[in-house]
Amino acid sequence: xxxxxxxxxxxxxxxxxxxxxxxxxxxxxxxxxxxxxxxxxxxxxxxxxxxxxxxxxxxxxxxxxxxxxxxxxxxxxxxxxxxxxxxxxxxxxxxxxxxxxxxxxxxxxxxxxxxxxxxxxxxxxxxxxxxxxxxxxxxxxxxxxxxxxxxxxxxxxxxxxxxxxxxxxxxxxxxxxxxxxxxxxxxxxxxxxxxxxxxxxxxxxxxxxxxxxxxxxxxxxxxxxxxxxxxxxxxxxxxxxxxxxxxxxxxxxxxxxxxxxxxxxxxxxxxxxxxxxxxxxxxxxxxxxxxxxxxxxxxxxxxxxxxxxxxxxxxxxxxxxxxxxxxxxxxxxxxxxxxxxxxxxxxxxxxxxxxxxxxxxxxxxxxxxxxxx
Amino acid sequence: xxxxxxxxxxxxxxxxxxxxxxxxxxxxxxxxxxxxxxxxxxxxxxxxxxxxxxxxxxxxxxxxxxxxxxxxxxxxxxxxxxxxxxxxxxxxxxxxxxxxxxxxxxxxxxxxxxxxxxxxxxxxx
Numbered sequence: 001x002x003x004x005x006x007x008x009x010x011x012x013x014x015x016x017x018x019x020x021x022x023x024x025x026x027x028x029x030x031x032x033x034x035x036x037x038x039x040x041x042x043x044x045x046x047x048x049x050x051x052x053x054x055x056x057x058x059x060x061x062x063x064x065x066x067x068x069x070x071x072x073x074x075x076x077x078x079x080x081x082x083x084x085x086x087x088x089x090x091x092x093x094x095x096x097x098x099x100x101x102x103x104x105x106x107x108x109x110x111x112x113x114x115x116x117x118x119x120x121x122x123x124x125x126x127x128x129x130x131x132x133x134x135x136x137x138x139x140x141x142x143x144x145x146x147x148x149x150x151x152x153x154x155x156x157x158x159x160x161x162x163x164x165x166x167x168x169x170x171x172x173x174x175x176x177x178x179x180x181x182x183x184x185x186x187x188x189x190x191x192x193x194x195x196x197x198x199x200x201x202x203x204x205x206x207x208x209x210x211x212x213x214x215x216x217x218x219x220x221x222x223x224x225x226x227x228x229x230x231x232x233x234x235x236x237x238x239x240x241x242x243x244x245x246x247x248x249x250x251x252x253x254x255x256x257x258x259x260x261x262x263x264x265x266x267x268x269x270x271x272x273x274x275x276x277x278x279x280x281x282x283x284x285x286x287x288x289x290x291x292x293x294x295x296x297x298x299x300x301x302x303x304x305x306x307x308x309x310x311x312x313x314x315x316x317x318x319x320x321x322x323x324x325x326x327x328x329x330x331x332x333x334x335x336x337x338x339x340x341x342x343x344x345x346x347x348x349x350x351x352x353x354x355x356x357x358x359x360x361x362x363x364x365x366x367x368x369x370x371x372x373x
Numbered sequence: 374x375x376x377x378x379x380x381x382x383x384x385x386x387x388x389x390x391x392x393x394x395x396x397x398x399x400x401x402x403x404x405x406x407x408x409x410x411x412x413x414x415x416x417x418x419x420x421x422x423x424x425x426x427x428x429x430x431x432x433x434x435x436x437x438x439x440x441x442x443x444x445x446x447x448x449x450x451x452x453x454x455x456x457x458x459x460x461x462x463x464x465x466x467x468x469x470x471x472x473x474x475x476x477x478x479x480x481x482x483x484x485x486x487x488x489x490x491x492x493x494x495x496x497x498x
Binding site: 035038299323352 | 406410413415431433435436437438460
């Protein structure tokens with residue numbers, strides 16, 4: 001096995017993770033913290049209080065120039081012309097056949113557009129953009145290595161940040177952002193996340209990343225006593241699963257289209273883009289399989305690739321699964337034949353040779369019960 | 374923390390301790406840390422015969438599902454029923470309260486790693 005410390009990319013917070021005793025893993029070519037104190041503990045802390053996640057591995061691409069919007073409209077499924085400055089939109093990037101190349105968040109700044117993409121897809125996307133650039137006059141700058149990104153998530157986050165940041169952020173609407181200054185440092189706060197909780201994601205230059213982290217954990221104090229606690233990718237995965245959010249490489253990949261994935265709302269087939277013809281067709285005739293949520297009986301965990309059965313026929317396969325810390329039972333996401341996709345359908349999971357009962361349930365498994373923005 | 378000196382260790386991260394003809398088996402702290410939070414342990418029925426290197430169960434964590442291997446052949450004479458209620462015992466105390474099964478065997482284990490050898494291979498200090 002190659003030495004992960006020399007071959008993997010490191011975020012600005014690598015030393016922090018090591019100091020905090022995190023278990024590190026290779027994620028999309030980056031050395032990232034899987035967990036610090038335990039996945040379940042970090043999951044529960046996010047649902048009850050506040051967690052800080054290093055998400056600097058995600059790609060940050062800046063588009064500018066006269067045709068930036070026109071090019072983004074060409075490659076994104078979402079109609080970005082509707083975005084106002086200060087707003088972010090979730091979008092897919094598809095191949096001509098509708099297969100998903102990545103899911104991204106595109107934000108409209110005053111002078112440029114920011115695209116946040118998955119770490120494992122960044123280089124593939126850069127190639128894709130280059131190959132599809134003919135006739136578009138725009139500049140693309142990959143800012144991933146020059147910046148850092150932190151997600152701060154949980155019910156106590158907005159109040160804590162309002163007390164901490166120069167300008168309050170609780171007035172931000174969901175999927176909106178603002179840029180603030182602290183001394184000479186500029187950073188942008190987005191009200192978004194990947195946990196199903198309220199919270200923000202912050203992007204800043206790599207030179208001030210350490211200062212930002214010190215500020216969050218109250219410099220000089222023991223991190224373990226801070227009101228926010230670090231959480232790793234393990235908890236991020238179980239949190240996003242409870243929130244019914246897709247993960248590239250699981251629910252999304254190049255052989256699945258966004259309609260089947262339940263992301264029809266993010267596909268604006270009324271505008272032309274790469275994949276729009278294929279997706280309009282799939283939308284019209286209806287997808288053959290659909291992404292569903294499953295409540296799984298018993299204590300065992302369904303895993304990606306396990307097959308699903310109904311009446312002696314194979315009808316689909318699991319894409320993600322976990323024991324839900326919040327719900328206290330097994331959950332999974334799976335693609336099943338559309339006839340088996342309605343709520344309440346009883347299925348069986350082939351769990352390493354054992355048949356385990358599972359029921360199709362509504363996604364998300366966990367929803368914030370509140371009056372949040 | 375060094376692994377217990379009075380146990381033997383397999384390459385697949387089981388530990389074993391023989392007392393008379395009873396071999397107690399569990400998994401190592403190193404394996405537990407790799408797995409993260411254990412959520413379920415599938416243990417065999419009492420009386421089941423297992424072959425050397427054969428699987429006797431599975432352990433599931435938040436992260437992954439892994440098979441458990443018997444280091445020598447024998448018959449399952451006890452399983453740790455406490456893990457049904459609280460699988461996290463494996464995380465809390467892998468070398469004692471988190472034991473997995475007891476195997477009745479006439480075979481004397483040999484060719485396994487000592488604690489010092491196991492710790493050296495996995496950089497455990």
